[in-house]
Amino acid sequence: MKIQQIPVKADIEEVHERIRPLIHKTPVFKSQSINELAGCEVYFKCENFQKIGAFKARGGLNAALSLDEKSLEKGLCTHSSGNHAQAIALAAKMLNTKAYIVMPDNAPEIKKKGVLALGGTVIECEPTLEAREKGVQEVIEQYGATFIHPFDNYDVIAGQATASKELLEEVPGLNYLFAPVGGGGLLSGTALTAHYFSPETAVIAGEPEGAADAVLSFQSGNVEKAPFVKTIADGLLTNLSTRTLEIIRKYVKEIITVSDEEIVEAMQLIYERLKIVIEPSAAVPFAALLKQKDKFKGQKTGIIFSGGNVDLKKLPF
Amino acid sequence: MKIQQIPVKADIEEVHERIRPLIHKTPVFKSQSINELAGCEVYFKCENFQKIGAFKARGGLNAALSLDEKSLEKGLCTHSSGNHAQAIALAAKMLNTKAYIVMPDNAPEIKKKGVLALGGTVIECEPTLEAREKGVQEVIEQYGATFIHPFDNYDVIAGQATASKELLEEVPGLNYLFAPVGGGGLLSGTALTAHYFSPETAVIAGEPEGAADAVLSFQSGNVEKAPFVKTIADGLLTNLSTRTLEIIRKYVKEIITVSDEEIVEAMQLIYERLKIVIEPSAAVPFAALLKQKDKFKGQKTGIIFSGGNVDLKKLPF
Numbered sequence: 001m002k003i004q005q006i007p008v009k010a011d012i013e014e015v016h017e018r019i020r021p022l023i024h025k026t027p028v029f030k031s032q033s034i035n036e037l038a039g040c041e042v043y044f045k046c047e048n049f050q051k052i053g054a055f056k057a058r059g060g061l062n063a064a065l066s067l068d069e070k071s072l073e074k075g076l077c078t079h080s081s082g083n084h085a086q087a088i089a090l091a092a093k094m095l096n097t098k099a100y101i102v103m104p105d106n107a108p109e110i111k112k113k114g115v116l117a118l119g120g121t122v123i124e125c126e127p128t129l130e131a132r133e134k135g136v137q138e139v140i141e142q143y144g145a146t147f148i149h150p151f152d153n154y155d156v157i158a159g160q161a162t163a164s165k166e167l168l169e170e171v172p173g174l175n176y177l178f179a180p181v182g183g184g185g186l187l188s189g190t191a192l193t194a195h196y197f198s199p200e201t202a203v204i205a206g207e208p209e210g211a212a213d214a215v216l217s218f219q220s221g222n223v224e225k226a227p228f229v230k231t232i233a234d235g236l237l238t239n240l241s242t243r244t245l246e247i248i249r250k251y252v253k254e255i256i257t258v259s260d261e262e263i264v265e266a267m268q269l270i271y272e273r274l275k276i277v278i279e280p281s282a283a284v285p286f287a288a289l290l291k292q293k294d295k296f297k298g299q300k301t302g303i304i305f306s307g308g309n310v311d312l313k314k315l316p317f
Numbered sequence: 318m319k320i321q322q323i324p325v326k327a328d329i330e331e332v333h334e335r336i337r338p339l340i341h342k343t344p345v346f347k348s349q350s351i352n353e354l355a356g357c358e359v360y361f362k363c364e365n366f367q368k369i370g371a372f373k374a375r376g377g378l379n380a381a382l383s384l385d386e387k388s389l390e391k392g393l394c395t396h397s398s399g400n401h402a403q404a405i406a407l408a409a410k411m412l413n414t415k416a417y418i419v420m421p422d423n424a425p426e427i428k429k430k431g432v433l434a435l436g437g438t439v440i441e442c443e444p445t446l447e448a449r450e451k452g453v454q455e456v457i458e459q460y461g462a463t464f465i466h467p468f469d470n471y472d473v474i475a476g477q478a479t480a481s482k483e484l485l486e487e488v489p490g491l492n493y494l495f496a497p498v499g500g501g502g503l504l505s506g507t508a509l510t511a512h513y514f515s516p517e518t519a520v521i522a523g524e525p526e527g528a529a530d531a532v533l534s535f536q537s538g539n540v541e542k543a544p545f546v547k548t549i550a551d552g553l554l555t556n557l558s559t560r561t562l563e564i565i566r567k568y569v570k571e572i573i574t575v576s577d578e579e580i581v582e583a584m585q586l587i588y589e590r591l592k593i594v595i596e597p598s599a600a601v602p603f604a605a606l607l608k609q610k611d612k613f614k615g616q617k618t619g620i621i622f623s624g625g626n627v628d629l630k631k632l633p634f
Contacts, residue, residue, distance in 0.1 A: 048592045275365045275594040275625035308592035312585060312634050
């Protein structure tokens, strides 16, 4: 990590300048019928249109760009079967180095193909956290590659922060800004951006009831586990880390939990009205807004759509 | 109809100025992975993001705006169960008049709701062309409303022409421009636009094998029927009209037919790579390009995505 403490305003500005040429400035969508239905103005920041189909490209690229030349040369590694894996593979491809992705051997074929298509190396392991961590350790020892954590990393957090920075530059004066919370990389980045660049904007998180660790951690101040893990929002299963929890406790106003039924309903509305493809996790903050829409009535709100990588054969409607 | 003969360049320019404040200037999407796959540069004009979710808003609005005040006051009418019905209902709503939409009583509930939500009046009839035409005749007699044909109308054609005009303004120098063909309103408008504003651009149509009337009419010079009608591309079932056929014979280079399998494959690629929702009919021209991709290798091509109104519960993948 180049950034050694909670990113300051200048860090996020510098990171944005650095990754800007390598990422898409994703569009902001809105819809009159959605506004009528939600009872407020809603601006959707479409990171489903980001490279690799998710905001993770921002943090992955920034973390890779933060390495010194010698470290970068030896390659990047991570364990993930989700969007972060592709983000690291993309970063390695763009920066002309190697990506070693440790993946459970039961991960969907399409996830492996995604990494391979970007030129990454997939290293299979048993589907346990221990096996994944051991796999990473071996890659580090064998190749000297640098491990990039999906969210417990200030360079990654500062990268994710640039999505909401773009939104706030394009749509100033938001009263509320919503993001989903899994490990908390996107949420803590969003919260920092609002704090530094638009302090009048309150940041709200949406979390699935079936992975409700963040709401507990937010209350207790310790990294808690969810009482049970069972949700369609497969990008939001992870617990917070100490780094993300600290930022979230400082700068997030509220975490609203939603059921899978509410997530699917919100997701379907987005497909129908906005005509765009999002993954279930991306629908979570919009579901949170709809669930408590009386609270946000007449307000100017923004929502970060985290990604659009969904198995089309398993759409829940 | 205000325009009494094949629209000239000035007609299309005037129409565009007139409807511009009332329609969305839809975005143009592109994707590196699609380009690699297609072997050429592809620019997608996203009319799935147009008002009512389809290009039809353009022609409907222009036809309504072409009426004198007294006629407009008495209302608009059409028979349709598709996007044109909603386009006429939208035009009536925006211009503060009435829309009478004659619909077969077996039309999907969602189509009726769409018209009703826009303030239109739905008049049910038996599901035959005769009953539909009789229904329209009765509305004309009873209310003095003006019938607006979905494509056999030069005002409508000139309205649809503005979609490709926007694309050619944003992406000049296209070698090829693809559109789907059903009744031919969008295709003839596209062909006129290319002819007037970018004569170096060849216009290619995509047509489903399961509604292959246009390709026959294109050969024979007469309005032909399809040998059989059975396709997933439910927006392209109609035959051409004399007006659209004349323009298409003059200014379209080629009609490429595609199977439903090819349509579904193209549609899935768009959902996966572009992360947007399109209806099966909209995937037809892209399927045509992929089918004959050797022909278009290395070329700069544009594709009009006609719409995004699809029953999400019946996605073909």
